[in-house]
Amino acid sequence: MxxxxxxxxxxxxxxxxxxxxxxxxxxxxxxxxxxxxxxxxxxxxxxxxxxxxxxxxxxxxxxxxxxxxxxxxxxxxxxxxxxxxxxxxxxxxxxxxxxxxxxxxxxxxxxxxxxxxxxxxxxxxxxxxxxxxxxxxxxxxxxxxxxxxxxxxxxxxxxxxxxxxxxxxxxxxxxxxxxxxxxxxxxxxxxxxxxxxxxxxxxxxxxxxxxxxxMTKTIEVGKALADSTPDEVLEHLQKIFRDNGDACEVVIADGTITDIHISAEGGFDTGFTTILDNETGKRYTVVCQNENLFVKDDKGKVIITIPSIIALLNMGLGDEVRALSNSETEVGQHVALVLADADKRWYDRPECFDNWSEILESAGYTGKEVRLKGIK
Missing domain, CATH: 3.40.1610.10 (CV3147-like domain)
Structure with missing residues (x-):
């Protein structure tokens, strides 16, 4: 204890x-x-x-x-x-x-x-x-x-x-x-x-x-977010996941939210958020139903699906960095888009992805699970 x-x-x-x-x-x-x-x-x-x-x-x-x-x-x-x-x-x-x-x-x-x-x-x-x-x-x-x-x-x-x-x-x-x-x-x-x-x-x-x-893992990630500046937080997060044997990928380090379309229906917030990568000029779309479900690149290719973690970080708060829920996103926010492994239990049975099928279909996705590299 x-x-x-x-x-x-x-x-x-x-x-x-x-x-x-x-x-x-x-x-x-x-x-x-x-x-x-x-x-x-x-x-x-x-x-x-x-x-x-x-x-x-x-x-x-x-x-x-x-x-x-x-x-x-x-x-x-x-x-x-x-x-x-x-x-x-x-x-x-x-x-x-x-x-x-x-x-x-x-x-x-x-x-x-x-x-x-x-x-x-x-x-x-x-x-x-x-x-x-x-x-x-x-x-x-x-x-x-x-x-x-x-x-x-x-x-x-x-x-x-x-x-x-x-x-x-x-x-x-x-x-x-x-x-x-x-x-x-x-x-x-x-x-x-x-x-x-x-x-x-x-x-x-x-x-x-x-x-x-x-809870132990959450405290580690929380400390990295709470105690890191925007210049160092992404590196600190990746190290934590790497040390735990998990994958973590930064898709956008310097991005701007350009469009949000979310509506509250049936106890859910459903819609999408579009992010411009200020370094490459590419746009990515994050589709959600309360949680972020999948991400499409500028060519419409899905690069990650749930159950992996799809997180937006608010990088425009001075020395503080916070992960955003979809109730907090705003057009014009300076953000990073980060993908990470969920707990390994989410990858040990086919049903772990299959049980999302109805929600994914309602959001317009009927393809296979897309994972980060490094997940076995």
């Missing part, structure tokens, strides 16, 4: 924004959550356990908490009450099943969504795990690592800011698509945003279907 400090939590906000790949909420939401913690305690800390330190008892469980909805419609909302309410509701559900909810983990990466379960764990005085459910942001419950690796999504719990809760169970606990459908209807009923808790996982489940060690 280790302890996360206030500075670690700050680095997590920065690093999770990168791994969010355009989704997972904005950094402003994560910073606001951290500020709220500091208002209550000048030096907030959290106990963090490795997955190896978990009990072997299958009824000692963990759960995640996250926000679901349109990043544009809910921009600036922290969802902290929803997260706490969802975990409390899930704890009652676990107790009724004869188990114990002992740990909290992050369900996905993102500037707002990763600190959210950590905030809830801190409020409820519960430890967290050095793990993330996905190691990146995902647009839907059925595009997640857990169901691909045979971890049940149901039961799951939906919670509003006011404390309304709904325990949902699908006939088939593995039917994550039906879970997503129920959650999206509730999301729209609550003004495009709601909190939820799902994927009750024991030690064996995490070892099989989670991004193990992701």
């Amino acid at each position: 280790k302890q996360l400090t206030k500075e670690d939590l700050r680095y997590i906000v920065y690093g999770a924004s990168f791994y969010g790949g355009g989704g997972g909420g904005s950094m402003d939401e994560g910073i606001k959550l951290l500020e709220n913690m500091i208002k209550e305690n000048q030096n907030p800390t959290l106990d963090i356990y490795s997955v190896d330190e978990m009990e072997d008892d299958p009824m000692i469980l963990s759960t995640m908490a996250a926000a679901m909805g349109s990043p544009i419609e809910t921009k600036g909302k922290t969802f902290q009450e929803e997260a706490v309410n969802s975990i409390q509701g899930m704890a009652e559900e676990v107790k009724s099943r004869g188990g114990q909810l002992k740990y909290i983990y992050s369900g996905e990466m993102g500037g707002g969504n990763t600190l959210l379960p950590l905030y809830a764990a801190w409020k409820l005085d519960m430890p967290i795990l050095d793990v993330d459910g996905n190691g990146r942001a995902v647009p839907a419950m059925n595009t997640s690592l857990a169901p691909i690796h045979d971890v049940a999504t149901s039961p799951f719990l939906l919670a509003s800011e006011m404390g309304d809760t709904l325990v949902a169970r699908t006939k088939d606990p593995m039917d994550s698509a039906s879970c997503e459908k129920i959650a999206r209807y509730m999301c729209m009923a609550y003004n495009q945003g709601i909190g939820f808790s799902a994927w009750l996982m024991n030690k064996e489940d995490h070892l099989r279907g989670s991004a193990v060690g992701q």
Whole structure:
């Protein structure tokens, strides 16, 4: 067991924004959550356990908490009450099943969504795990690592800011698509945003279907972003990924956003962002549905697809560098376009790409997965 400090939590906000790949909420939401913690305690800390330190008892469980909805419609909302309410509701559900909810983990990466379960764990005085459910942001419950690796999504719990809760169970606990459908209807009923808790996982489940060690990696990436200048940050990021045996490629080091077309529909932000490479004069298009899904070069060739990380960095903030969510992009921003490996769990089964097919098709892509060089 280790302890996360206030500075670690700050680095997590920065690093999770990168791994969010355009989704997972904005950094402003994560910073606001951290500020709220500091208002209550000048030096907030959290106990963090490795997955190896978990009990072997299958009824000692963990759960995640996250926000679901349109990043544009809910921009600036922290969802902290929803997260706490969802975990409390899930704890009652676990107790009724004869188990114990002992740990909290992050369900996905993102500037707002990763600190959210950590905030809830801190409020409820519960430890967290050095793990993330996905190691990146995902647009839907059925595009997640857990169901691909045979971890049940149901039961799951939906919670509003006011404390309304709904325990949902699908006939088939593995039917994550039906879970997503129920959650999206509730999301729209609550003004495009709601909190939820799902994927009750024991030690064996995490070892099989989670991004193990992701919090440690996120802190490393966050430190590089938070403590580096624009002139050095890209080199620092590439070194971190290289040292971890992962690929990281800078497509545009000096770019300008020239066009954005994004609309909020059905709880998603869908559209594209066009970036001019100021060094070569080429234009690249990043297509998104909450998260960045794929990138096309100036000839229309797709050069990368999800589940790999597609990140835009705001390079025009003076000495600070921040990864951008698609709720924060603006025409005229000075940006870098960086591609990186997601957690290795995203490349160990064909279903890891196949489960994105419906979302990719709706965004206009029906081709094969495109990966970075170096992924085995």
